[in-house]
Amino acid sequence: MPNTEINPQSRPALAPKVRLQTDQVTGKTVLLYPEGLLQLNSTAQAVVSRCDGKISVDDILCSLGEEYEVGVETLRSDVSEIFSELHQRRLLVFNL
Amino acid sequence: MSAPRPYALLAELTYRCPLHCPYCSNPTSYPTRDDLVTAEWVRVLREAAALGIMHVGFSGGEPLLRRDLADLVAAARESGLYTNLITSGLGLEERRARELRGAGVDSAQVSFQADFAELADKIAGTKAHHRKLEAVRAIRDAGIALSLNVVLHRATIDRLPEIIEFAASRKAERLELANVQYYGWGFLNRTQLLPTREQIEVALRVATEAKKRYAGEMEIFYVLPDYYETYPKPCLGGWGQRYLTVNPAGDVLPCPTAGSIPGLQFENIRERPLAWIWHESSSFNCFRGNEWMKEPCRSCPRREIDFGGCRCQAALLTNDAARTDPVCTLSPDRELVDRVLEKINQASATEAWQMRQNPVPAH
């Protein structure tokens, strides 16, 4: 089974098959992959747009905290949920 | 009736193919008009993106036979479309793979006929297996996401464990194990290709177990042959709801095999804009929603789940595309399917396959 425990030091990136795209009809951000697409809500969009393979999970949390002016602890569970779902669906990869 | 927005386009670039698989769902009689030229395809891609389409699958026949494939990929990319190359792999060496990657191909789906050359080449009707192995290497080296597709039928389904292992050894991210769908050439070879009930039961167990074992490493999709199901498969999210197909001659179809439905007239991209065809044409509107349904579908609660099943299958088996898909056990025509199953589950049919032929060039 995929390990859903995500290392906070790992640096997430879009999986090779995935592309981030703006839906021209709705203006929303979507992830495109061979079997379909996933529409991102605003939190997921903020998370995924930071997944460039260079910034760690922890640093992404901090940067979100700064942008939304909330404590990292408030964000943590929402963000982990997004990460583990995208990890399970193999849309994000986590490199150490 | 107002139309929803489409999400995906299947662009069948040519019906020519170096392989002759007896299960091919391509039509058994090909359009007589010339294939679309580059500029026409580029227009189709732009119009598709403007309609809301986000995915394009380049398919065929063998799309690599189009010399302008990289240009079409680039045009798709420019319009923001996600591009998936659906290919036999023949003709995809290192240079071509890099060229396509440079043009913006996002992923490639390579078909394999079996896990070893002797059987695979017999099914393909030509020496193809080793060239496919090279193609897979080239795809990986070029950094294109790889999925493999193996069509299952009576001659391959018992090798499912080996096929799955083979796909894993090629480091595929995804493996699609689709049982033959009985359209086009596949329909002609139906009694030779349908697996027995026993084969299906074993295969389902193998696939379910492998899905668990390979989770996190390789995604496995297993599609049951619908002849053995209780209810039909939903038709691509409903007729004219999410998908459209443009065939090599520019005909626009609600589904790749809709050409087999008698009496249905298709619009051509040379005469009409894609948006008009999607919204207004009678071929797209005739089975949209559920107004067209007859009983038992009309009053069935599952009609929002499976949309009455497949129109092409209803047409092929009953000669009336508006009837309930005969695969449905509630259909008054289910007997048509059961008779075939009975036949193939008794005798081990050994008739020869009728191999897929290519279109004859007009000039």
Ligand code: SF4
């Ligand atoms: S009508 Fe049948 S063949 Fe055509 S898309 Fe629907 S399910 Fe597939």
Ligand code: SF4
């Ligand atoms: S009767 Fe029609 S709607 Fe009901 S399950 Fe069968 S095919 Fe689907």
